[in-house]
Amino acid sequence: MKTEPERSGDPLFGVVTGLYLALLATPPVVFAVGRLVTSDGAVLYGTTVSAATAVVGLGWLTTARVDDLAPRVGATRLRWTLAVLPVGYALLGFVALDVAGVVAILAFFFGTGAMVGGFVLGVMARTRHAVTVLDDVETECEFRAGWPSAAKHRLGLVAAAATALAFGCFLAGTFTDRMLLQYVGQLLIPVGLVSYTSAEPRTFTVSSAGLEQRLPVARRLVGWDAFDGYSRTADALVLHRRWRLDHRFALADIDDPDAVGAAIGRYLPAA
Secondary structure (H helix, E strand, O other), X not given: OOOOOOOOOOHHHHHHHHHHHHHHHHHXXXXXXXXXXXXXXXXHHHHHHHHHHHHHHHHHHHHHOOOOHHHHHHOOHHHHHHHHHHHHHHHHHHHOHHHHOHHHHHHHHHHHHHHHHHHHHXXXXXXXXXXXXXXXXXXXXXXXXXXXHHHHHHHHHHHHHHHHHHHHHHHXXXXXXXXXXXXXXXXXXXXXXXXXXXXXXXXXXXXXXEEEEEOOOOEEEEOHHHOOEEEEOOOEEEEEOOOOOOEEEEHHHOOOHHHHHXXXXXXXXXX
């Protein structure tokens, strides 16, 4: 009996959506109460808890009632705006510190948390999109591979330089009391680490829908129209992409490189 694909209305996606909305909606509510009602600390604390709880519940209920929301969001690059929008929110809290006081601090930290939550939502939506698309698609081959050693070494140097720059920004901001510089450094630190881990071995599948990358808790599907072609070098199969990093698969990691190359060749021209 065929198993139904995972739907976007699942409780987990709804709860994470509710948390994300709560992080963005709570500071304005607290600001309004502080300006229009009272600035008493106990009242503002109660307002924070109450507003966050209410928005989490509302976000969960609303999202759970909308079928296929996550797959539709995951099908577009707009999913990453969920993580980008809170950057401006957090910066607004930072620059408004003298005006809004404790509410600005709340906005800064809640905005930073919303950045993480938005990224998680993007990954969840992308996974649900991949599950939905691949539900009825037959897999031609599956393999596990990382980048070839030479390319991985070059990427490691770039990642190390980016990480060193990020730490430099953070330390410079710390010693000069420039919070904005510290914040930029904190944002950049994960960039180098994430870039380098992308070269580690991953499990991939090839099908008519595209190239799928499987991680322990996430899945990613890239359609064939995202690639310009493929080539085979002395140490790797390379899927070429314009304006973005190519996909590289070390031949030494693949049990049958000819079979994988033949499967890819059915959908991409040789470059």
